[in-house]
Amino acid sequence: MYVKHGMSQLTSLSSARNCTLSSSAVLRRQHFLIRSLGGGVHSNFCTQNRMQETKPLEADAENILRAITPTLDPTRHKGQAGKIAVIGGCREYTGAPYFAAISALKIGADLSHVFCTKDAAPVIKSYSPELIVHPILEESYSIGDGDKKYISGKVVAEVDKWMERFDCLVVGPGLGRDPFLLDCVSEIIKQARQSNVPIVLDGDGLFLVTNSIDLVSGYPLAVLTPNVNEYKRLVQKVLNCEVNDQDAQGQLLSLSRRIGGVTILRKGKSDLITDGEIVKSVSIYGSPRRCGGQGDILSGSVAVFLSWARQYILAAEGNVTIRPTNPTVLGCIAGSALLRKAASLAFENRKRSTLTGDIIEYLGRSLEDICPAY
Amino acid sequence: MYVKHGMSQLTSLSSARNCTLSSSAVLRRQHFLIRSLGGGVHSNFCTQNRMQETKPLEADAENILRAITPTLDPTRHKGQAGKIAVIGGCREYTGAPYFAAISALKIGADLSHVFCTKDAAPVIKSYSPELIVHPILEESYSIGDGDKKYISGKVVAEVDKWMERFDCLVVGPGLGRDPFLLDCVSEIIKQARQSNVPIVLDGDGLFLVTNSIDLVSGYPLAVLTPNVNEYKRLVQKVLNCEVNDQDAQGQLLSLSRRIGGVTILRKGKSDLITDGEIVKSVSIYGSPRRCGGQGDILSGSVAVFLSWARQYILAAEGNVTIRPTNPTVLGCIAGSALLRKAASLAFENRKRSTLTGDIIEYLGRSLEDICPAY
Numbered sequence: 029m030y031v032k033h034g035m036s037q038l039t040s041l042s043s044a045r046n047c048t049l050s051s052s053a054v055l056r057r058q059h060f061l062i063r064s065l066g067g068g069v070h071s072n073f074c075t076q077n078r079m080q081e082t083k084p085l086e087a088d089a090e091n092i093l094r095a096i097t098p099t100l101d102p103t104r105h106k107g108q109a110g111k112i113a114v115i116g117g118c119r120e121y122t123g124a125p126y127f128a129a130i131s132a133l134k135i136g137a138d139l140s141h142v143f144c145t146k147d148a149a150p151v152i153k154s155y156s157p158e159l160i161v162h163p164i165l166e167e168s169y170s171i172g173d174g175d176k177k178y179i180s181g182k183v184v185a186e187v188d189k190w191m192e193r194f195d196c197l198v199v200g201p202g203l204g205r206d207p208f209l210l211d212c213v214s215e216i217i218k219q220a221r222q223s224n225v226p227i228v229l230d231g232d233g234l235f236l237v238t239n240s241i242d243l244v245s246g247y248p249l250a251v252l253t254p255n256v257n258e259y260k261r262l263v264q265k266v267l268n269c270e271v272n273d274q275d276a277q278g279q280l281l282s283l284s285r286r287i288g289g290v291t292i293l294r295k296g297k298s299d300l301i302t303d304g305e306i307v308k309s310v311s312i313y314g315s316p317r318r319c320g321g322q323g324d325i326l327s328g329s330v331a332v333f334l335s336w337a338r339q340y341i342l343a344a345e346g347n348v349t350i351r352p353t354n355p356t357v358l359g360c361i362a363g364s365a366l367l368r369k370a371a372s373l374a375f376e377n378r379k380r381s382t383l384t385g386d387i388i389e390y391l392g393r394s395l396e397d398i399c400p401a402y
Numbered sequence: 403m404y405v406k407h408g409m410s411q412l413t414s415l416s417s418a419r420n421c422t423l424s425s426s427a428v429l430r431r432q433h434f435l436i437r438s439l440g441g442g443v444h445s446n447f448c449t450q451n452r453m454q455e456t457k458p459l460e461a462d463a464e465n466i467l468r469a470i471t472p473t474l475d476p477t478r479h480k481g482q483a484g485k486i487a488v489i490g491g492c493r494e495y496t497g498a499p500y501f502a503a504i505s506a507l508k509i510g511a512d513l514s515h516v517f518c519t520k521d522a523a524p525v526i527k528s529y530s531p532e533l534i535v536h537p538i539l540e541e542s543y544s545i546g547d548g549d550k551k552y553i554s555g556k557v558v559a560e561v562d563k564w565m566e567r568f569d570c571l572v573v574g575p576g577l578g579r580d581p582f583l584l585d586c587v588s589e590i591i592k593q594a595r596q597s598n599v600p601i602v603l604d605g606d607g608l609f610l611v612t613n614s615i616d617l618v619s620g621y622p623l624a625v626l627t628p629n630v631n632e633y634k635r636l637v638q639k640v641l642n643c644e645v646n647d648q649d650a651q652g653q654l655l656s657l658s659r660r661i662g663g664v665t666i667l668r669k670g671k672s673d674l675i676t677d678g679e680i681v682k683s684v685s686i687y688g689s690p691r692r693c694g695g696q697g698d699i700l701s702g703s704v705a706v707f708l709s710w711a712r713q714y715i716l717a718a719e720g721n722v723t724i725r726p727t728n729p730t731v732l733g734c735i736a737g738s739a740l741l742r743k744a745a746s747l748a749f750e751n752r753k754r755s756t757l758t759g760d761i762i763e764y765l766g767r768s769l770e771d772i773c774p775a776y
Contacts (some may be wrong), residue, residue: 147524147537152448203471211716256479296478316474316775318483320513360572379775380474380510383532 044227057371060355083214084277084300088350089365092358094399096138096337097351110335112328113190114198115213115233117144118167121202122151124231124324126317127384128201129159131328134391135366137335140328141194143187145209146170148202163188167206167211176208184215191219197337200233210236217243224249226356228336230327234258238265244286248303251334251356253293253327270272276300277307291356293330295323303354314368315375321384325391326367333366334359369394444733458651458674461682462724463739466732468773469724470711471510484511484709486702487564488572489590489607491518492541492583495576496525497699498605501758502575503533505702506586508765509740514702515568517561518584520544522576536560536692539587541580549586558589565593569709570600574607584610591617598623600708600730604701608632620662622677625708625730627667629703647694650674651681665730667704669697673738677728684735688742689749695758699765707740708733743768 098109112132117125125148129140142152142161146239149163164186171179197220199213213236220227226249229237234254237243238261244250254262263271263279265288277300281315284292294300298311337355341348352358370390375382377390432673470657472483486506491499499522503514516526518533523537538560545553571594573587586608594601600623603611607626611617618624628636637645640660646653651674658666658678668674672685711729715722726732744764749756751764 120536121534122527123533126531151524151527155531314476316476316478317482317510318478318512319507319532320480320534322480375775378766379770380471381508381769383507385530385532 049354060196067299077093083296084307084309087301087310087361087365089310089361090398092350093333093362093365093395094311096333096340096358096362097395097399098336098339100401106312107138107193110195110332111139111141111193112137112198112331112335113141113143113187114201114328115143115165115216116199116201116203116231117142117148117152117161117198118165118202118204118206118209119145119147120204122148122155123321124202126152126155126159127321127324127388128198128230128328130156131325131388131391132198132332134159134388135157135329135332135395137332138317141190144202146400149365164210167204168208169206171208180212180215183212184219187216188219191223191225194225195338196228196331198228198230198233198331200229200231200236201327203232203236205232205235214219214243221247221249226251226338226359227255228327228331228334230323231258235264238262239256241287243288244287246290248289248291248354249356250290251293251296251330251360252287252290253296253323253330253360255323259294268307276361277302280307291354291360293326293360293364295326299360299368301357301364303352303357305354306352306357308352308357308361310368312365312368313372315371315382315387317371317375317380317382319383322367322371322387325370325384325387326363329366329391330359330363332359333362337362366391366394366398417624433444441504458672458681458683461675461684461735461739462682463686463735464772466533466724467707467736467739467769470707470714470729470732470736471769471773472710472713474775481512481567484569485515485567486511486570486572486705486709487514487515487517487561488574488702489517489539489587490573490577490605491516491522491526491535492539492576492578492580493519493521494578496522496529497695497758498576500526500529500533501695501698501704501762502572502604503763504530505699506572506706507532508762509703509706509769510701511706515564518576525546535582536564539583540637541578542582543580545582554582554589555588557586558593561590562593565597565599568599569712570602570705572602572604572607572701572705574603574605574610575701577606577610579606579609588614588617595621595623597632600625600705600712602627602701602705604697607633608636615640615661616644618661618664620664622663622665622728623730624664625667625704625734626661626664627669627697627704627734629669629697633668651676654681665728665734667700667734667738669700673734675731675734675738676718677726677731680730680731682726682731682735684738684742686739687746688744689745689761691745691749691754691756691758696741696745696761699744699758699761700737703740703765704733704737706733711736740765740768740772743772 036388114125114129125142129142132140140159145165146163149161153161228251230253260271280302289304291303298309301308334356336356341355370389373390374386378386427603488499488503501514503516507515519539520537523535527535540553602625604627634645654676658676665677672683675682708730711732715729745761747764748760752760
C-alpha cells in the first residue's frame with residue numbers, strides 16, 4: 029500500500045514523457061525519485077497511513093483550498109495559473125463541455141480549451157468568447173468506413189500537438205457515445221497518459237473507461253467522478269458486485285485499489301474521495317436542486333485545483349502543511365467544496381429556479397470568501 | 403361520467419406499457435384498479451361529482467401549487483424532480499420551444515430536452531447551455547420522396563429510445579406545419595401514448611390533433627391548451643358548431659367529453675380547465691401584455707406541474723387533501739396560476755416593454771412567494 033501511494037504521489041510530480049506504466053517500471057521510478065528527494069516524501073506517506081480511519085474523515089476543505097490556490101503575483105504570465113482542456117461536445121450535447129470549461133476559467137485558470145465535434149463547435153463558441161474551441165472530433169455518421177483510420181489518426185494527432193501545454197484534461201462532458209468518437213478518445217487518453225497529463229473523467233468519458241478499464245488502470249493521475257448511476261455501473265463492472273452502502277468506505281477503497289490506485293470522487297449527499305489509501309468526505313451543505321450540469325462544474329473545478337495542487341506540492345519541496353498530500357485527492361476535495369459553496373449561495377438567491385449557470389456565477393465569490401485574492 | 407373520470411384518474415397513475423385504450427378494456431382496467439385500491443378512490447369521485455357547479459368554481463390554485471410541488475430533499479438525485487421533453491422547433495421557429503423548455507427548468511425540473519429540426523438545433527442550443535437539444539426532426543424540403551419512409555422510421559425511433567425517461571412531453575411549440583414533419587410527430591404521439599407518457603399539446607401540435615382528433619381521443623393523459631383561435635377551430639371541428647360564450651362551461655365540458663375526457667385548458671381572461679367532469683377557473687390577475695411566447699411558458703409549466711401532481715397523487719395513496727384529484731387538471735391549474743403571477747410581477751417592473759423572457763425571469767420568485775423552498 030505504501031509503495032502504491034508512493035507511486036501515485038511521485039509520478040504525479042513527474043513531467044517526463046513516455047514513462048513506462050507497468051508496475052515494475054513504476055517501482056524502479058519510485059525508488060529513484062524517493063532517493064532523489066532525500067526521503068522527505070517517505071515521512072509523508074507514514075503520516076498518511078496513520079491517518080486512515082474506519083469512517084471517512086471530513087476533509088479540512090477550506091484550509092486545503094487556501095493552501096493550494098496560488099497567490100496572484102503580477103510577475104506571473106499567461107498560462108501559469110492553469111491551462112485546461114475539455115474533451116467533449118457533440119451533435120447532441122453542447123452545454124456540458126461549456127459548463128466544465130467556463131468553470132475552470134471562473135475559478136482562475138488562464139486558458140480553457142474545448143475539443144469537440146464540428147457540429148458542436150459553433151454553438152459552444154457562441155456561449156462564450158472566453159473559450160478556445162477546436163472543432164476536430166468526428167462522429168460515425170459524418171465519415172465513410174474507408175476513411176476511419178485516416179481520420180482517427182488526424183484527430184488524435186491534432187489533440188496531441190497541444191497535449192504538452194495542458195495541465196489537465198477533462199474527458200467526457202457531453203462527449204456522447206458514438207463508437208468511432210469513443211475510439212478516438214481512447215487514443216487521446218493513452219497519449220495524455222504517456223505525457224503524464226492528469227485526466228478527470230466524467231459522464232460519457234466515465235462510460236468509456238468503465239467499459240475499458242485498462243485505459244486508466246494504474247494511472248495515478250486519473251480521477252473518476254461518478255454519480256449514483258455511474259458508480260453503480262463501475263462497481264458492477266470492476267468489483268463484479270452491487271453497491272454496498274453499509275461499507276461505502278471499504279468498497280470505495282477496494283474499487284480504487286482494483287483500478288490500480290486511481291482517484292475516485294463518489295458524488296452523493298456527502299462526496300467521498302479516495303486514492304486507494306485514504307478516504308475523505310466533503311459534506312459542506314450545497315443545494316437540494318439536482319438540475320443537470322452540476323457534475324460538469326465539478327469536473328472543470330477538479331481539473332484546475334488538481335493542477336494547482338501539483339504545483340503547490342512541487343514548490344513546497346517536502347514542507348507540505350496540509351493532509352492528505354496526493355494532489356489528485358486535494359483537487360477533488362477543493363473542487364467538491366467549492367461547488368457545494370457556490371451551489372448553496374446560488375440556491376439562497378434563486379431557490380427552486382437555480383440552474384447550473386447560476387451556480388457558475390457564484391464560483392468566484394465562493395472562492396473569494398474562502399481564499400481572498402489579497 | 404363517474405366511470406370515465408375513474409379511467410382518467412387511474413390510468414394516469416399507471417405506468418404499464420401498451421394499455422389498450424378501447425373503452426371496454428379501460429372499464430376492465432378501472433374496475434381492477436378500484437378493487438386494488440380498496441375503494442379509496444371511489445369516495446374521491448363522489449366528492450368530485452358533488453363539487454360540480456353550473457358556474458366554474460375558481461380553483462384553489464395556491465393551495466394546489468403548494469401541495470403538488472415536491473419538497474427539496476438533499477437525498478434526491480438528478481432526474482427525480484422531473485425530465486421534460488419539448489417536441490418543436492423548425493427552420494422558421496426557434497423561440498417557442500426554448501421558452502417552453504427553459505420554463506420547465508426554471509420551475510424546478512431537473513432536465514429539459516428539445517427535439518427539433520437540424521436547422522433549429524444550433525440556434526436553440528445557443529439560447530442556453532442548460533437545455534439538451536436533439537437535432538433529429540426533418541422537414542419535407544430536406545428529403546427526397548423515396549427516403550420518407552426510412553427517415554420517418556429513424557426520427558421516430560430516435561425519440562422513442564428516450565421516451566421512457568420522460569415524465570411529460572410538450573408537443574407543438576414552434577413545430578411548424580410541414581406535412582412530413584407532422585406525420586412523424588403523429589407517430590411520436592402514438593408512442594408516447596403507448597408508454598403512458600403525458601402529453602401537453604399547444605400551437606402547431608394542437609393544429610395537428612385538431613385535424614386528427616383520434617391521436618388524443620380517449621387518452622386521459624393528454625392536455626390541450628388552446629388560445630381563442632385554437633379553441634374556435636377545435637369547437638368547429640369536434641362539436642361541429644361555433645363557440646358559445648353564453649354557456650362557456652357547458653360547451654367546454656361537451657368538448658372534453660367528445661374527445662374522450664382529455665383535459666382542456668382554455669386560455670382567456672380567465673383560464674377555464676376541464677377534464678369532462680369538472681370545470682375550474684383560474685382568474686388571478688396576470689398582465690395586459692399579449693406578447694407572443696406566453697403560451698409556451700404555460701405549456702412547459704403545465705408539463706412540470708402535472709408530473710409533480712402525478713407523483714403527489716401516487717405517494718398520497720388515497721390521502722389526497724386537495725380537490726380536484728386528476729393530476730392533469732392539477733397541472734393546468736398550477737401552471738396557469740404561476741404564469742399569471744409571474745406575468746404580473748414582470749409587468750409591474752417592465753410595463754409596456756414586458757417580453758416573454760422577462761416573465762420567465764419571474765417564474766422562480768413567483769413560485770417562491772407561493773411555496774417557499776424551505
